[in-house]
Amino acid sequence: MSETYPAPASDHDADETDEIDLVTAVNQTLDQEMARNDSVRLMGYDIGPIGGVYRATEGLLEEYGNERVIDTPLSENGIIGTAVGMAMAGERVVPEIQFMGFSYPAFGQIMYALVKMYDRTGGDIEVPLTVRMAYGGGVKALEYHQESTEAYYLHTPGIRVVCPSTPYQAKGLLTASIRHDDPVLFMEPKKIYRGGSQPVPTEEYTLPLDAARLVREGEDVTVLTWGAMVRHAVAASETVDADVEVVDIRSLSPLDVETILESVKKTGRCVVVHEARRTLGLGAELSALVNEYALDRLKAPVKRATGYDVHFPSHDIEDDYLPDEERAQYAIEAVMNYEF
Amino acid sequence: MVEWTERRPPEGEYRMLDADGQLDGDPPELDDDELLAMYRTMVATRTLEDKMLxxxxxxxxxxxxRSRGEEATPLGCAAALAPDDWIFYTYRQNPALLYWEYPMAEIVAGDMGAEPQTVAEHLDTDEPDVNFSPDYTPVGVNTTNAVGMAMADKFNDNETVTMVFVGDGSTSEGSFHDAMNFAGVFEPPVVIVCQNNQWAISEPSHRQTGAETFAKKAEAYGVPHERVDGNDVFAVRETAEEAVERARNGDGPTFIECVTYRMEEHNTSDNPDVYRDDSEQRDEWEEKDPLARYETYLREEDVLDDDLADDVQADVDEQVSEAVAAAREVPDSEPERMFDYQIHDTPWNHAHQRAELEREQNGENPFTDFTGEGFDE
Known part of the structure; x- marks a missing residue:
């Protein structure tokens, strides 16, 4: 499978780079952060000898031992609940939840303890957890292994939600997440874990957790997207008869509203592309923001090219559920052809 | 009217001081000051909670x-700890807080509804020697967090012990199961205390478990367990001290079921007359009152007399009055404080919504920004 990625941000002038894919960038980041800070500990199921279901933690148990790479009992709620307690004791814990669809048993600890501790203690107790979760479809997996249900967490204050779209982004954003004192839900697009490589600086670096990324400049229409959908948006933008601006949202919470509005005000048209179900997906909020604050600049209504409001379908038709280059293209063409 | 009937808990729990205040066996190795400190804590708890009522x-x-009739459990357990240890509590552990001199004014101010940062800014209080988690309302959640904290202490070779309180109802929650399971597997220095007062709001303990006792639950998790008379402060303390010592020595977790009885309502929103027929046990538990039992012992040992009891009560009354007066001085929070401590930065949505709130507070229309660039001043 060959995917081409947008080139790494030009502001990074690295002497040395490795040609690596996204999951390797995650692995390298975890390794570097654990080497840098003894309080960084990984917790999760199957993260030890087997190195994680996607091998994101491969080799780390051998290097750091079982008190820093902690295989736990099979309980997402137990993983998050004990990780919160460890963080309260000053540790910088990076739990892995194998699939976003497996995060629901942990909903209690996430909602009651993780996102609320900083607020309910008046800022006394920080919980610097980075919860890694593989999300998204297109890998012919079983039920609950393809979910994009970030909306549950975006509706919740007290936690950042971050999603990389390339190996370079993954390393910089994950490093920043682990070092940040807020809880971060780090969504890893499993479809492109091994979807392609790009040069990634060997040294450590961080990327901002509160800024969207301009992937491609254009004058006619803005496409707002993130994660595994960025590549489809970029591909579509190269085939349509329009000058398309692609914005990688990157920080799903909090949103970089300034960049989003600035782009849409410039182009006057907006398309959102996301894997999640449409109703009350992040696209709904993006559309609402554009309508509230840029209505008089719009040349067309906002369109959302998304998954449908159904349970994620079986293998045979999952590609028909997921947005792709073609669906993004249709949405772009539709708003381009619209006349008030 | 349909009411729950009670089932008497099985006999056989560990006891040192019987309901008549008579000691079975050797007296605990506690000097008079410590004996009186525990007495004062029970008196202070009742006085404070009656005032708050x-x-x-x-x-x-x-x-x-209120914790009336249950004071010996949180008190005896908390007294087993040492400075720098941690307590994860819920809402019926005031004796644990007061024993470690958690600022009474903060308890009152919190119950009067002040934001924690407003309380911190307006009350000049000292930190207690033992660390307290925030209180937990969603039950069971604290247990898993406490086990996690103890895991960190184990990994870091700290000598700190973490103690966590749950009720009988909490043991039905998934987070309790997860906590016990992780405690059994990782063997961290944690003491998990079940304050079994036999009622979780309107449901009796026999609706929480089919197990004969709550202590037995620990068996399946591979966690050592004890079952004690929760109204006997000596038995509770001795048991907790052994558990704390084991934890500090690296011998892992202990689960302690303290059998007691909820004499009062669940809280002030509750009316137990609607749902419980307590004729089976109530009189008996009145007889087993932990304070009366303990006071009898202290008087028989000449540690306490009428004059000293009056002095303690007068001292406590003054402390409660001062705490209430201080709490009353805490002003309502500025409304925009609700945006504090969500995350470490002020993202666009918070800045914008905070500006909207300020406008609304000032009698200005908050919905006049149509560009996202802020409000014209």
Whole structure:
């Protein structure tokens, strides 16, 4: 499978780079952060000898031992609940939840303890957890292994939600997440874990957790997207008869509203592309923001090219559920052809 | 009217001081000051909670959950700890807080509904020697967090011990199961205390478990367990001290079921007359009152007499009055404080919504920004 990625941000002038894919960038980041800070500990199921279901933690148990790479009992709620307690004791814990669809048993600890501790203690107790979760479809997996249900967490204050779209982004954003004192839900697009490589600086670096990324400049229409959908948006933008601006949202919470509005005000048209179900997906909020604050600049209504409001379908038709280059293209063409 | 009937808990729990205040066996190795400190804590708890009940009835305080008749459990357990240890509590552990001199004014101010940062800014209080988690309302959640904290202490070779309180109802929650399971597997220095007062709001303990006792639950998790008379402060303390020592020595977790009885309502929003027929046990538990039992012992040992009891009560009354007065001085929070401590930065949505709130507070229309660039001043 060959995917081409947008080139790494030009502001990074690295002497040395490795040609690596996204999951390797995650692995390298975890390794570097654990080497840098003894309080960084990984917790999760199957993260030890087997190195994680996607091998994101491969080799780390051998290097750091079982008190820093902690295989736990099979309980997402137990993983998050004990990780919160460890963080309260000053540790910088990076739990892995194998699939976003497996995060629901942990909903209690996430909602009651993780996102609320900083607020309910008046800022006394920080919980610097980075919860890694593989999300998204297109890998012919079983039920609950393809979910994009970030909306549950975006509706919740007290936690950042971050999603990389390339190996370079993954390393910089994950490093920043682990070092940040807020809880971060780090969504890893499993479809492109091994979807392609790009040069990634060997040294450590961080990327901002509160800024969207301009992937491609254009004058006619803005496409707002993130994660595994960025590549489809970029591909579509190269085939349509329009000058398309692609914005990688990157920080799903909090949103970089300034960049989003600035782009849409410039182009006057907006398309959102996301894997999640449409109703009350992040696209709904993006559309609402554009309508509230840029209505008089719009040349067309906002369109959302998304998954449908159904349970994620079986293998045979999952590609028909997921947005792709073609669906993004249709949405772009539709708003381009619209006349008030 | 349909009411729950009670099932008497099985006999056989560990006891040192019987309901008549008579000691079975050797007296605990506690000097008079320590004996009186525990007595004072029980008196202070009752006095404070009665005062808060009055404040609730007059509309000054929010919900009040009293621990009357259960004081020996949180007190005896907390007294087993040492400075720098941690306590994860819920809402019926005031004796644990007061034993470690958690600022009484903060308890009152919190119950009067103040934001924690406003309380911190307006009350000049000292930190207790033992660390307290925030109180937990969603039950069971604290257990998993406490086990996690103890895991960190184990990994870091700290000598700190973490103690966590749950009720009988909490043991039905998934987070309790997860905590016990992780405690059994990782063997961290944690003491998990079940304050079994036999009622979780309107449901009796026999609706929480089919197990004969709550202590037995620990067996399946591979966690050592004890079952004690929760109204006998000596038995509770001795058991907790052994558990704390084991934890500190690297011998892992202990689960302690303290059998007691909820004499009062769940909290001030509750009316137990609607759902419980307590004729089976109530009189008996009145007889087993932990304070009366303990006071009898202290008087028989000449540690306490009428004059000293009066002095303690007068001292406590003054402390409660001062705490209430201080709490009453805490002003309502500035409304925009609700945006504090969500995350470490002020993202666009917070800045914008905070500006909207300020406009609304000033009698200005908050919905006049149509560009996202802020409000024209």
């Amino acid at each position: 009055n404040m609730q009835r007059s509309g000054e305080a929010s919900l009040v959950a």
